[in-house]
Amino acid sequence: MIKDLLLPREKYAEVRQQYGESPFTFEIENGKNILFYFAANHSHDPNNHQYPILRKYWNRFLRATTDMERVVLVEGGLRKIEENEETAITRGAEGSLITLLAHKENIPTKSPDPSLEKLAEQFPEIPKEEVLLMRFINMMDSYQRHSLSGTFEEVVDKWCRQRKGVKTWEDIDISLSTMKDIYKKVLGKDFDLKDNMNQLADPNKVGTRVNEIATILTDAREVNIVSEIEKYWKEGKSIFVVFGSGHLVAQRPALEKLLK
Numbered sequence: 001m002i003k004d005l006l007l008p009r010e011k012y013a014e015v016r017q018q019y020g021e022s023p024f025t026f027e028i029e030n031g032k033n034i035l036f037y038f039a040a041n042h043s044h045d046p047n048n049h050q051y052p053i054l055r056k057y058w059n060r061f062l063r064a065t066t067d068m069e070r071v072v073l074v075e076g077g078l079r080k081i082e083e084n085e086e087t088a089i090t091r092g093a094e095g096s097l098i099t100l101l102a103h104k105e106n107i108p109t110k111s112p113d114p115s116l117e118k119l120a121e122q123f124p125e126i127p128k129e130e131v132l133l134m135r136f137i138n139m140m141d142s143y144q145r146h147s148l149s150g151t152f153e154e155v156v157d158k159w160c161r162q163r164k165g166v167k168t169w170e171d172i173d174i175s176l177s178t179m180k181d182i183y184k185k186v187l188g189k190d191f192d193l194k195d196n197m198n199q200l201a202d203p204n205k206v207g208t209r210v211n212e213i214a215t216i217l218t219d220a221r222e223v224n225i226v227s228e229i230e231k232y233w234k235e236g237k238s239i240f241v242v243f244g245s246g247h248l249v250a251q252r253p254a255l256e257k258l259l260k
Contacts (some may be wrong), residue, residue, distance in 0.1 A: 001103070001132070001222045001223075002140040002222075002226050002227055002230075003219060003222075003223050005226075005232075005253055005254035005257050006202065006219070006250050006251065006254050007201065007203050007249060007250050007251075007253050008224070009215060010035050011081050012057065012204040012246075012249060012250065014244075015019065015173060015206060015249055016204075016249050019039075019080065019203075019245070021041075021247075022039055022041040022050070022111065022244075022245035023039055023040050023041055023050040023053055023245065024038060024041060024074070024248070025038055025039060025057055026244065026248055026252060026255075028038065028255065028256070028259045028260060029163070030259065032236060032239060033068060033069075033233060033236055033238040033239070034061075034063075034065055034238045034239075035238070035239045035241065035255070035259060036057065036060070036061045036063055036235065036240045036241070037241040037243075037248055037255075038054055038057055038058075038088065038094070038208065038240070038241065038242045038243075039243065039244070039245035039248035039249075040054070040093070040094040040097075040242055040243065040244055041094075041095050041124075041244075041245060042094070042142070042145075042244055043089075043093060043094075044089060044090055044091075044093050045089070046085070046086045046089045048089075050094065051089065051097065053093075054094055054097065054098070054242075055101075057099055058098065058240065059239050060088040060140070060155070061238075062105065064238075065238040067234060068237075069235075069237050069238065070237060070238045070239075070240065071106045071107065071108055071109075071110055071113065071232055071237045071238075071239055071240075072098055072099070072102040072107055072108070072109045072239075072240045072241075073109075073110055073225075073228070073229065073232070073239060073240070073241045073242070073243075074095040074098060074099060074109055074110075074111050074113075074241070074242050074243075075111070075113050075243040075244060075247070076095055076111065076113055077097055077103060077111045077113060077115065078099070078110075078111050078207070079092050079095055079096045079109075080096075080099075080228070081099065081100055081103050082096055082099075082100055083248065084100075084148060085097055085100060085101075088100045089251050092240050097247070098240070098242045102240075103198040107240075110228075110232075112224060112225045112227075112228030112229065113221065113225060113243075114224050116134070116217065117131075117166055117167075117168040117169075118129065118184060119217050119220050119221055119224075120168065120217065122220055123216060123220075126213055126216070128168065128172070129172060129182050129185075129186075130182075130186055130210075130213055130218070131168075131213065132161075132163070132169060132174070132179075132182065132184045133179070133183060133186055134170060134201055134210050134213050134214055135163075136159070136179045136182075136183075137197050137200050137201040138172070138197075138201055139155075139156075139159050139196045139211055140193075141197035141200075141201060142195040143155050144196075144197055144198070145198065152193065153176075156176050156179075157176075160174045160175055160176065160179075166171070171176070171182055171202070181193070186209050186210065187200070187208060187209070187210065195206065201214045201233055203216065203217075203219070204216035204246075216225065222247065222250050222251055225243070225247065225251065226251050226254045226255060227258075228260065229241065229251075229255065230258050233258075239241055239260075
């Protein structure tokens with residue numbers, strides 16, 4: 001099983017430290033096709049140091065795969081084609097930028113990344129409000145670490161409106177007040193914007209119910225991503241993957257075993 005080939009969670013912290021600051025890259029070649037994996041830092045800042053690195057790495061991939069069938073794989077679902085690179089980064093970080101770059105080269109972009117809602121369907125024993133809380137904390141983590149545009153209230157209001165259109169949450173009145181209530185119910189303390197959201201939802205840590213849920217759902221997510229990479233590989237495609245750095249750390253042992 002792919003799950004058994006992933007990096008064990010208890011080894012993650014040690015192995016992740018060996019990579020240093022993201023972004024970093026990983027490649028596999030078998031003589032027929034090539035995998036280029038860009039492990040990103042999710043910055044929405046067009047001046048972030050990762051973007052010259054990504055552009056250079058992309059050009060290397062294009063040169064190395066000139067006569068090959070190619071596909072680009074992105075995290076978090078398919079993105080719209082933005083009008084320019086700066087807007088792409090501001091709105092969708094590296095995922096939107098690589099989507100734009102691939103579009104210019106007529107290379108298809110796919111997302112092997114199932115939505116959290118779809119993943120949660122595999123685990124009906126996890127209450128929906130707990131999954132929703134994890135999604136909220138992930139959003140708050142992005143707000144804290146990646147300078148999402150807008151005030152706290154604007155970011156949360158937009159997030160709530162987006163969730164209200166999803167069938168999974170149709171019986172939950174999604175608002176900041178509701179999320180604060182769920183936060184207190186599940187975590188046993190009042191919501192505080194100063195809380196370290198990254199720690200709360202880290203699948204490689206223990207200590208909260210959200211960590212536990214994150215581990216379950218993230219493992220399922222990694223399995224799906226690796227499975228899709230393997231599928232395109234067996235089809236003979238050369239693959240350019242752009243995902244957050246933690247995904248490569250977790251997936252690398254499985255990719256080395258399955259693709260080599």
